[in-house]
Amino acid sequence: MFDFLIVLVILINVRLLATGRIESLISWTAVQGVILGVFALYSRQAHLSVDVFIIGLGALLLKGLVFPAFLLHTTKIVVTSRETEPYVGPIGSLLIGMVALVVSLWLGTRLPIPGTDTSHLLVPGTLFSIFTGQFLIISRKMAISQAVGFLVMENGAFMIGVGTLYYAPFFVESGVLLDMFLAVLIMTVLITDMNRAFHHIDTHELSRLKG
Amino acid sequence: MSNELLLSLLVIIPLVSGLVSQFFASKWLTLLISATGVMITAAFGAVAIHRTITQGTIFGLSDWLFLDPLSAFHLAVLLMVFGLSSLFSIRYFGEELEHSYLTLSQIRTFSGLWTPAMAAMILVLISNNLGIMWVGMEATTLLTSFLICVHMTRESLEAMWKYLLICSVGIAFAFLGTLLLRLAAKDLPLDPNQALLWTNLMANTKSLAPALIKAAFIFALVGYGTKAGLAPMHTWLPDAHSKAPSPVSAIFSGFMLNAALYCIMRFVPIVEATTGNTGWSLRLLTGFGLFSILLASTFILHQHDLKRLLAYCSVEHIGIITLGFGIGGAGTYAALFHTLNHSLSKTLSFFAAGRLGQVYGTYKMDRMAGSVKISPIWGLGIFASLLALIGVVPFSVFMSEFQILKAAVDGERVGVVILFLLGISTVFVGILRHALSIAWGKPGEYVDSASINWLDRLLVAAPLIVLLVLGLWMPQPLHSLMRQAAAVIHNTHDIGDAP
Numbered sequence: 001m002f003d004f005l006i007v008l009v010i011l012i013n014v015r016l017l018a019t020g021r022i023e024s025l026i027s028w029t030a031v032q033g034v035i036l037g038v039f040a041l042y043s044r045q046a047h048l049s050v051d052v053f054i055i056g057l058g059a060l061l062l063k064g065l066v067f068p069a070f071l072l073h074t075t076k077i078v079v080t081s082r083e084t085e086p087y088v089g090p091i092g093s094l095l096i097g098m099v100a101l102v103v104s105l106w107l108g109t110r111l112p113i114p115g116t117d118t119s120h121l122l123v124p125g126t127l128f129s130i131f132t133g134q135f136l137i138i139s140r141k142m143a144i145s146q147a148v149g150f151l152v153m154e155n156g157a158f159m160i161g162v163g164t165l166y167y168a169p170f171f172v173e174s175g176v177l178l179d180m181f182l183a184v185l186i187m188t189v190l191i192t193d194m195n196r197a198f199h200h201i202d203t204h205e206l207s208r209l210k211g
Numbered sequence: 212m213s214n215e216l217l218l219s220l221l222v223i224i225p226l227v228s229g230l231v232s233q234f235f236a237s238k239w240l241t242l243l244i245s246a247t248g249v250m251i252t253a254a255f256g257a258v259a260i261h262r263t264i265t266q267g268t269i270f271g272l273s274d275w276l277f278l279d280p281l282s283a284f285h286l287a288v289l290l291m292v293f294g295l296s297s298l299f300s301i302r303y304f305g306e307e308l309e310h311s312y313l314t315l316s317q318i319r320t321f322s323g324l325w326t327p328a329m330a331a332m333i334l335v336l337i338s339n340n341l342g343i344m345w346v347g348m349e350a351t352t353l354l355t356s357f358l359i360c361v362h363m364t365r366e367s368l369e370a371m372w373k374y375l376l377i378c379s380v381g382i383a384f385a386f387l388g389t390l391l392l393r394l395a396a397k398d399l400p401l402d403p404n405q406a407l408l409w410t411n412l413m414a415n416t417k418s419l420a421p422a423l424i425k426a427a428f429i430f431a432l433v434g435y436g437t438k439a440g441l442a443p444m445h446t447w448l449p450d451a452h453s454k455a456p457s458p459v460s461a462i463f464s465g466f467m468l469n470a471a472l473y474c475i476m477r478f479v480p481i482v483e484a485t486t487g488n489t490g491w492s493l494r495l496l497t498g499f500g501l502f503s504i505l506l507a508s509t510f511i512l513h514q515h516d517l518k519r520l521l522a523y524c525s526v527e528h529i530g531i532i533t534l535g536f537g538i539g540g541a542g543t544y545a546a547l548f549h550t551l552n553h554s555l556s557k558t559l560s561f562f563a564a565g566r567l568g569q570v571y572g573t574y575k576m577d578r579m580a581g582s583v584k585i586s587p588i589w590g591l592g593i594f595a596s597l598l599a600l601i602g603v604v605p606f607s608v609f610m611s612e613f614q615i616l617k618a619a620v621d622g623e624r625v626g627v628v629i630l631f632l633l634g635i636s637t638v639f640v641g642i643l644r645h646a647l648s649i650a651w652g653k654p655g656e657y658v659d660s661a662s663i664n665w666l667d668r669l670l671v672a673a674p675l676i677v678l679l680v681l682g683l684w685m686p687q688p689l690h691s692l693m694r695q696a697a698a699v700i701h702n703t704h705d706i707g708d709a710p
Contacts, residue, residue, distance in 0.1 A: 111426055114397045130387065137380060143372065150379055157387045164394055169404045171275075172342030176386070179349040183379055186353055190375065193360075194368050206369040209450040211513060 005039045006125040013132040017093040025148045026071045033063025036155055040162040051170040058177055067184045074188040075144055078195040088139040104128040113164055122163045129156025143201040147187045215271030217259050221333045224252045225326035232322035238308055238315050245322035246297040253290040260287050277339040280695035285473050286336050288554050292465035293329050299562045300458040302666050306569055321361050328354040332470050342407045345389050352378045359455040370454035377447040381437025388430030395423035409477055416484035424485045428492055431478045438471035442503040445526045452522035457565020464525040465558040469550050480702040497537030503530025504634035511641040517564045517574045524600055527638055528553040535615040543697040545614030552608045556599040559674040563593035570661040576645050580652025586661035592671040594650035599678050601639045607681035
């Protein structure tokens with residue numbers, strides 16, 4: 001079951017690399033968020049207490065529903081909903097993604113996690129998620145796509161956290177989720193402000209500040 | 212008052228004052244409440260620092276909060292920078308209020324975020340739990356991002372987006388670093404609630420997995436290094452520093468960068484103790500430090516905007532501090548001394564740049580000539596602070612740079628010495644030519660003289676006096692605190708031949 005969920009996360013990353021529509025990016029990130037919420041609850045089922053349950057459910061709701069809802073709402077406000085000219089197209093993104101996946105799998109063998117109870121796909125899955133998020137931020141021009149990239153990166157870090165630690169202090173985990181919530185909220189507000197000021201959210205055009 | 216209450220108040224007071232400031236309809240009152248909150252926090256902070264110096268490390272909230280010499284030293288720098296910057300904000304925004312340039316909503320944005328940003332930075336320093344330290348660091352990004360946009364312009368929006376995105380991504384890397392650190396301690400027989408405590412990790416370094424610790428450090432270095440403005444992850448910094456209002460630029464350069472560097476320094480002793488003190492992490496710091504100095508020095512030569520020049524100067528000085536930490540030994544002490552010196556001189560330079568920018572209506576250096584004639588106090592302030600920043604005698608920046616150089620020479624690091632000298636010489640030339648024309652050049656015909664009051668004089672004199680005094684004489688309590696702070700990084704009780 002662990003491996004199955006991690007493979008799903010990896011496949012969604014591949015799907016994200018191949019898509020150009022912003023709504024599609026957000027929707028698939030939402031699916032990934034739900035899977036990670038399930039993953040959090042499932043991986044800690046043997047140690048399930050009230051606070052662990054709250055964190056798992058909170059992550060599922062935030063990553064699977066709230067963040068995507070914010071981003072979809074913002075997409076409706078701003079002018080465009082499609083990456084017309086990403087720096088790297090879908091085919092190029094996929095090819096680069098495949099190389100990154102192979103490198104992630106190799107790195108996974110170089111970085112063993114203590115204990116025998118964790119999936120060997122966890123480290124590669126995390127590294128590939130972080131790569132995917134980074135790549136979306138670098139290769140896409142629309143600010144919303146970059147915000148999605150940030151979410152995918154955070155999803156990767158979240159996966160290794162809940163996949164390996166049966167318990168992390170409630171204040172730390174809730175603090176992390178609160179920070180994430182604020183980050184996405186601020187990003188969407190800022191994207192709306194930028195759209196109002198520039199009449200676009202193409203970060204390629206954000207070139208007034210140089211040198 | 213218990214240590215627990217004292218440490219908690221350091222976070223609670225600024226949060227409350229930020230909240231309270233939102234309930235008043237007077238712009239001045241809103242601004243004053245924010246500054247008062249900072250001053251009250253500074254008073255409690257001084258008590259906490261005094262206790263650490265006299266009693267040793269103090270703890271609170273099941274050891275989740277603590278103040279050891281390293282965090283106490285940084286807290287002292289923070290309180291100085293925030294205290295001065297809060298006074299300056301009254302002067303800076305006061306000028307805009309007199310001309311009705313600012314709305315109540317803009318003042319509320321500033322006051323509502325200013326002190327909570329301070330609370331987040333204090334949380335970073337007093338967290339013994341590395342997870343909470345990360346939460347505090349991410350909170351500083353979120354809370355300070357809208358401070359860049361107090362004056363909402365196209366440029367400030369662009370700067371804010373770059374800042375928010377790049378730093379959030381960086382901090383996500385740091386999060387992974389923190390997780391890997393926790394994983395390295397997975398098999399330790401520790402209560403899960405206590406496993407991320409820095410003091411516990413330090414007590415169990417022999418049982419940590421070296422491979423994971425190294426991976427954790429790389430992620431933390433890149434992540435927190437992004438927030439610290441280390442090259443090549445510094446790209447957000449010149450935009451954010453130059454487009455933020457000057458009091459905000461002052462806390463960005465004067466402390467926020469140091470807070471991120473402080474987080475890296477919490478990782479260093481763990482890595483070194485786990486990997487057998489091989490100097491692996493120090494070599495990485497040396498590399499990033501030198502690269503930052505050299506890259507910043509080349510950009511400084513081509514700057515036309517005063518605040519961008521100061522921003523690149525921050526990249527250079529963060530590089531110097533990182534280099535000092537990387538050299539180790541006496542270099543660590545010198546790096547801490549340089550932290551204080553840079554924070555004070557950069558705070559003053561952003562104050563002066565801000566006030567002169569208001570007078571000239573621009574930050575273009577070729578149009579800011581003759582500032583000493585236009586505004587003797589702030590003209591002198593910018594000139595002296597730029598001289599201090601390039602390490603002119605007798606300012607204390609010279610002393611700390613000399614100590615770092617001496618540590619490199621003593622360690623027979625010939626390559627490091629050459630590259631360091633190359634970098635700071637380039638910056639010396641690059642900044643001095645601008646400093647001379649800004650101070651003594653021929654002013655334009657249509658620039659009016661600036662009004663000066665006692666607060667202007669205080670804000671220029673206070674940092675300058677400290678920089679001059681520290682250049683000539685080192686007070687024993689500060690020397691002792693920096694020695695102890697360096698010992699925390701070295702994981703020893705004394706550092707031998709520190710100056």
